[in-house]
Amino acid sequence: MEIFTIAFSILCIIGSLGVVFFKHPIHSAISFLVVLLSIAGFYALLSTPTLFIMQIIIYAGAIMVLIMFVIMYLNLGERNILNEEFLVNKFIIGSLIALPFAYLLIKAVRKYTPESATLPDGFGSIEIIGLNMFGNWYVTFELISVLLLGAVIGAILVAQKEKNNG
Amino acid sequence: MVNSLLLVSVLLFIIGTVGVLVRKNIFVVFMSIELMLNAGNLAFVIFSKDLGLVAGNSIAMIVMAVAAAEAAFGLALVMLVYKQKGSLDIDLFSMIKG
Numbered sequence: 001m002e003i004f005t006i007a008f009s010i011l012c013i014i015g016s017l018g019v020v021f022f023k024h025p026i027h028s029a030i031s032f033l034v035v036l037l038s039i040a041g042f043y044a045l046l047s048t049p050t051l052f053i054m055q056i057i058i059y060a061g062a063i064m065v066l067i068m069f070v071i072m073y074l075n076l077g078e079r080n081i082l083n084e085e086f087l088v089n090k091f092i093i094g095s096l097i098a099l100p101f102a103y104l105l106i107k108a109v110r111k112y113t114p115e116s117a118t119l120p121d122g123f124g125s126i127e128i129i130g131l132n133m134f135g136n137w138y139v140t141f142e143l144i145s146v147l148l149l150g151a152v153i154g155a156i157l158v159a160q161k162e163k164n165n166g
Numbered sequence: 167m168v169n170s171l172l173l174v175s176v177l178l179f180i181i182g183t184v185g186v187l188v189r190k191n192i193f194v195v196f197m198s199i200e201l202m203l204n205a206g207n208l209a210f211v212i213f214s215k216d217l218g219l220v221a222g223n224s225i226a227m228i229v230m231a232v233a234a235a236e237a238a239f240g241l242a243l244v245m246l247v248y249k250q251k252g253s254l255d256i257d258l259f260s261m262i263k264g
Binding site for chain 1: 167168169170171172173174176177178179180181182183184185187188189191193194196197198200201204207208211212214215216217218220221223224225226227228230231232233234235236237238239241242243244245246248254
């Protein structure tokens with residue numbers, strides 16, 4: 001148990017550093033895949049099998065395939081790699097902006113005392129999550145469907161406009 | 167255990183923030199945003215396990231749906247801008263305003 005947690009943590013951090021520091025977007029995408037799969041592992045360790053499956057199917061399956069498809073469809077070669085010099089002062093400025101948030105968040109995390117509550121029966125099963133979602137969260141669920149519809153219509157509109165212009 | 171897992175989630179979020187602030191490539195910025203969403207999701211699930219509440223899992227699934235919507239629309243936008251300008255520089259997105 002413990003060793004899996006440590007392994008997933010290390011994979012997570014290294015993969016996310018890879019996302020930020022790799023030059024070519026496809027390398028970033030592959031190391032992002034590592035992050036997503038290790039987060040799926042965290043979900044499995046946190047006794048939520050439903051989210052484990054959802055993370056693999058939706059994130060690693062659908063969203064990452066969409067991103068990789070677009071990267072490959074645009075056929076990015078050496079000429080498209082932006083000439084981003086990895087200037088040290090750029091990273092220093094970025095880190096300076098992020099540092100206060102990091103300080104506050106780490107302070108809050110250190111102060112938190114775990115409750116370690118007893119889990120209800122069938123915690124993390126799809127039945128319990130479904131009952132909760134359609135019981136307490138049904139308005140949000142409906143709003144999500146509207147959001148997805150809006151995103152689909154927006155994507156179609158954007159693509160169509162491009163076709164008319166060209 | 168819980169605190170160290172939360173620390174991982176915080177670190178992921180901070181690395182995602184730095185990625186959004188520093189990088190210019192639109193795909194990397196996009197993936198950094200997804201990284202921040204994932205860090206938030208992880209924190210939700212950790213608290214859900216720790217407090218024994220199912221609501222955290224529901225929120226995590228809703229966040230996944232939001233991420234899917236973002237990917238669908240955002241990538242269409244990236245393709246449009248790339249076809250018109252031939253570059254992946256995030257600064258080109260300032261032409262969308264208005």
